[in-house]
Amino acid sequence: MRRSVAWIALTATNVFLLCGAPAAAAAGGPFDHVAEIRPAWKARFDGTVRWQRATSGGRLLVATSKGVHGVDPDTGQIVWSHRHLVDRPEAGFQEIAGTSLVVLADGKRKGQIAVLDADDGRMVFDSGSAHFSGVLGHGLVPLSNGLSIIGLKDGGRTTVLAMIDVPNGRMRWENTGALSGGGAVLATMSKVTRPIADVPVVNEAPVEIDAESFLLNTPTGLHRVASRTGQILWTNRDFREMTGMRVLVDPGRPDRCFVLGESRATTGSMPIAPGAPAGTPALYAACGLADGRSLWRQPIRVHGKADGVILAKQGLVVSPGGSRDGTLNLIDAETGKPRWGRDGRGLDTPGGLVDHLPSSEGWVVTTGRGAAPAGGEPDYFLNLLDTDEGGLQFERPVRVRGRLVRTEVLPRALLYVTTGEAGLINPRSGQPVAAPVLSPTGMFSARHEEALYLFAVDSGSLHLVDLKKATIRGVSDRPVRLQEGDVPVALNISGDIVTLVGRNNLVGFELSGRVRFHVHYPAPYDPRIAAPLHRALDAGAAPAPDFTLMAVDLGKNSIGFAKVARSTGAIQGVVRMPGNVVPVYAVDAAAGRLFHRLTPTEIAAYKF
Numbered sequence: 228m229r230r231s232v233a234w235i236a237l238t239a240t241n242v243f244l245l246c247g248a249p250a251a252a253a254a255g256g257p258f259d260h261v262a263e264i265r266p267a268w269k270a271r272f273d274g275t276v277r278w279q280r281a282t283s284g285g286r287l288l289v290a291t292s293k294g295v296h297g298v299d300p301d302t303g304q305i306v307w308s309h310r311h312l313v314d315r316p317e318a319g320f321q322e323i324a325g326t327s328l329v330v331l332a333d334g335k336r337k338g339q340i341a342v343l344d345a346d347d348g349r350m351v352f353d354s355g356s357a358h359f360s361g362v363l364g365h366g367l368v369p370l371s372n373g374l375s376i377i378g379l380k381d382g383g384r385t386t387v388l389a390m391i392d393v394p395n396g397r398m399r400w401e402n403t404g405a406l407s408g409g410g411a412v413l414a415t416m417s418k419v420t421r422p423i424a425d426v427p428v429v430n431e432a433p434v435e436i437d438a439e440s441f442l443l444n445t446p447t448g449l450h451r452v453a454s455r456t457g458q459i460l461w462t463n464r465d466f467r468e469m470t471g472m473r474v475l476v477d478p479g480r481p482d483r484c485f486v487l488g489e490s491r492a493t494t495g496s497m498p499i500a501p502g503a504p505a506g507t508p509a510l511y512a513a514c515g516l517a518d519g520r521s522l523w524r525q526p527i528r529v530h531g532k533a534d535g536v537i538l539a540k541q542g543l544v545v546s547p548g549g550s551r552d553g554t555l556n557l558i559d560a561e562t563g564k565p566r567w568g569r570d571g572r573g574l575d576t577p578g579g580l581v582d583h584l585p586s587s588e589g590w591v592v593t594t595g596r597g598a599a600p601a602g603g604e605p606d607y608f609l610n611l612l613d614t615d616e617g618g619l620q621f622e623r624p625v626r627v628r629g630r631l632v633r634t635e636v637l638p639r640a641l642l643y644v645t646t647g648e649a650g651l652i653n654p655r656s657g658q659p660v661a662a663p664v665l666s667p668t669g670m671f672s673a674r675h676e677e678a679l680y681l682f683a684v685d686s687g688s689l690h691l692v693d694l695k696k697a698t699i700r701g702v703s704d705r706p707v708r709l710q711e712g713d714v715p716v717a718l719n720i721s722g723d724i725v726t727l728v729g730r731n732n733l734v735g736f737e738l739s740g741r742v743r744f745h746v747h748y749p750a751p752y753d754p755r756i757a758a759p760l761h762r763a764l765d766a767g768a769a770p771a772p773d774f775t776l777m778a779v780d781l782g783k784n785s786i787g788f789a790k791v792a793r794s795t796g797a798i799q800g801v802v803r804m805p806g807n808v809v810p811v812y813a814v815d816a817a818a819g820r821l822f823h824r825l826t827p828t829e830i831a832a833y834k835f
Contacts, residue, residue, distance in 0.1 A: 307348025523563025535580025702740025
C-alpha cells in the first residue's frame with residue numbers, strides 16, 4: 228500500500244513542521260505549555276545538501292554536491308550512496324508508482340536518467356552507462372517485472388525501445404524496429420523547452436496485456452511487443468493519422484482493444500454529434516489483440532472532442548464535446564457503427580459527458596456545456612444511462628451544481644453528491660424525494676455506518692443523510708464559520724466525532740450535530756509560508772487520522788507547525804526555529820517524520 232508523502236521546501240520566512248517527542252514547553256499565547264519537539268537524530272554529509280525527499284516507501288533521499296544518498300529515516304545512517312549522481316535537480320525526481328523505484332533525471336535537454344531502488348540503492352538503469360544519448364520516456368511493465376525505456380542512441384540518430392529487468396538491472400533486449408521511421412517525429416518533440424526526459428513519446432505507459440506482452444503506441448503505429456524478447460508480435464499502422472492516441476482493453480472481451488485519438492484531418496467526420504462545430508475530429512477504432520487486425524472497416528470520425536468515454540458490454544459509449552448541445556452514442560464493438568438514437572445519431576444531451584459513476588440502476592452521468600454563464604456556475608445535468616437498452620431514464624435531466632463525486636442507490640431513492648450539492652431523487656423519474664442541500668462554494672461528505680454526514684460551506688451547517696430511510700435533515704445546533712478567512716479542506720469521522728478540517732481551524736461535531744469544540748490557531752503572516760504544505764496536503768499527503776498539521780504563528784518572531792488532535796482540537800506538539808533561517812524540509816506524513824536541513828551539510832529528523 229502506498230504511503231502518503233508530503234514535500235516541503237520553504238524559501239520564505241521560517242515555517243517548521245511538527246513532530247511528536249515532548250520536550251520543554253514553548254511560550255506564546257495558545258502555545259504556552261505546549262511540548263516542543265526535539266530532533267530524533269542529526270546527520271552530517273560531506274557535501275552541500277541540495278534537496279531531500281521522503282519516498283512513499285519510507286526511505287529518505289538526500290541529494291548533495293557529492294552525490295545522492297539513501298538514509299535510514301529511523302537512525303539517520305547513510306545506507307547507500309551514488310557518488311556519480313552529482314547535482315541532480317529536485318525537479319528530476321520521480322517515483323514509479325507502486326514500487327520502491329525512483330527516477331533521477333539530470334534536467335538537461337537530452338535527458339539522462341538513473342532508475343534506482345530507494346530501499347537498497349540498487350541501480351536498475353543508468354542511461355549514461357547504457358550509452359543512451361537521451362531518454363524520451365519510460366514505463367513500468369509490472370507483470371513481467373520489466374521497465375520499458377524509449378530513448379536515443381548514436382547521437383540521436385537511432386530511436387531505441389529497450390527493456391530492463393527490474394530485479395537485476397540487466398538489459399533484457401533492445402529493439403530499433405518498433406520505432407523505425409519515428410526518429411524525425413521524436414527529434415521534433417525533443418526541441419520543446421522541457422527536458423527530453425519529460426517529453427512523452429507515448430501518451431500512456433505501456434498497456435500490459437499479460438505477463439508475456441504489452442501494447443505500445445508510437446508515431447509509427449500500435450505495436451504488441453513480447454516482454455521477454457522484444458519481438459514485435461504485430462504492428463497496426465491503420466492509426467497513424469491519430470495523435471494523442473490512447474488504448475483501452477475491453478474488459479468484457481480481453482481479445483480486443485479500443486483505440487482513441489484525434490485526427491490530423493478535419494473533414495469526413497460521421498454525424499454522431501450533428502450540433503458540434505467543425506474542427507479536429509475525434510477518432511475511435513478497435514483491433515484484435517491476437518493479430519492486431521483492425522476490427523472495423525475504418526476508424527469512426529466524430530465531430531468534436533472525445534470528452535467522455537464509457538466502456539460498455541456492447542461497445543464504446545462516446546460523447547463528443549465542443550458544442551452547446553451534445554450526444555451520447557454507442558459505437559458497436561463488432562461493427563464499429565453507431566447504434567443509439569434515430570439513424571444512429573445518438574441520444575440528445577445538454578452538453579458532453581462530464582462525469583459518470585456506476586450504480587445498480589445504471590450509469591449515473593452528468594453532462595455539461597463547459598462554459599459558465601457570466602457571474603455564475605457551469606450548468607451540469609444528471610441522468611441515468613441504461614447502456615443495455617440505449618436510453619436515458621429521466622425525461623428531463625436534473626440540473627445540479629458541481630462535479631459528481633458520490634452516488635448510491637438507496638431503498639427508495641438515488642443519492643447523489645457533487646462538489647456543490649447533495650440530493651435524493653426518484654430513480655425512475657428524477658423527481659426530488661427531499662429538498663436538496665445546496666452549497667455552490669463547497670460540499671464535504673463523510674460516511675459513518677448507515678449515515679452520510681454533509682457539511683455545506685455556504686450555510687455553515689451539518690446535515691445527515693439516513694441511508695436506510697432515504698431522508699436528509701439538518702443537525703447543526705448553530706452555523707459554523709471558520710475564522711481568519713479560512714476554508715474547509717476535509718470532513719472526517721473518527722469514533723463519535725465528525726471533524727471539519729480547515730487550514731487553521733478545527734471543528735468537532737458530535738454525531739448528533741452539536742458542536743463539541745471549535746479551535747483556531749493564527750496562520751503565519753506571510754501566506755507563502757504555508758503554501759507548500761497546503762499543496763502537499765491537497766495532493767493527498769494527509770497525516771495520521773488522529774491529528775492534523777497546521778502552519779501557525781508562534782509569536783515572538785517565530786513560525787512553526789502544530790500537531791493538532793482531531794478529537795479535541797488540542798495542540799499536542801510543535802516544532803519551532805528562529806526566524807532568521809531559510810528552512811528546507813521533507814515530510815513523510817504517513818510515518819510522522821520531518822527532515823530539516825539545519826545547516827548546508829546537516830539534517831535533523833523529528834518524530835511526530
